[in-house]
Amino acid sequence: MTITDPLAVFPIWVIVFDYLMGVIMWTLIGRVAMNLFLPEDSNFFFMKVFVKGTNPIIRVFRPITPGFLLEPLVPLYVAWFFFMIRFYLMPWLLGYSVMGMLSFPLEGEIARALYDMVN
Template identity: 75%
Template sequence: MQDALAAHPVWVIVVDYILGAIMWTLIGRAAMNIFLPEDSNFFFMRFFVRATDPVLRLFRPITPGFLIDFLVPIYVAWFFFMIRFYLMPWLLGYSVMGMLSFPLESEIAALLYQAFNR
């Protein structure tokens, strides 16, 4: 976390964590939808549906009608990826940062590296 704070202002880290959490929750919903229907009583699926329905409703006007329902969360998650990878660095005056440059994913990768390389 100290590396991310040294490289970016705190508000950038907070915005990236929020956008990253939304993106990964949308991806989680699509992944859970492979195994369970959206109206399942399984608590994880209920969480993913409740957490992502407002975001999907917000993006409904720009979501193509020909998309399969399963792909809609992936399509919307792609927007959050594009914002995090291209728009945020551009607004901050940086060039595109590259793979694993997102603060959220960098922290997770560092934790996994520490956990499995002891």
């Protein structure tokens, strides 16, 4: 199994954009996961950071967020948009038909680090 360097495959702006979108997506998912155990107004430092960092993004998506969604699931809904942009829009804009799973540069770097730790 060979894991290629993302800089050898993609231009630097794609890597930076994907990392930014990936961090936003995973932060939104992290907020949902932490919200399973803690309320949004918790004094726990990480919950405060997740809420404060993601509230502006959720506010931007509020006009297209369905009203029937439970409030704790709204960040997951917004994270879905970032996933769709990363998985479908970016490859289409770059001229690829399919990028495939784990071809996201951010997740690819994490997979490479885990692979290097095991082997």
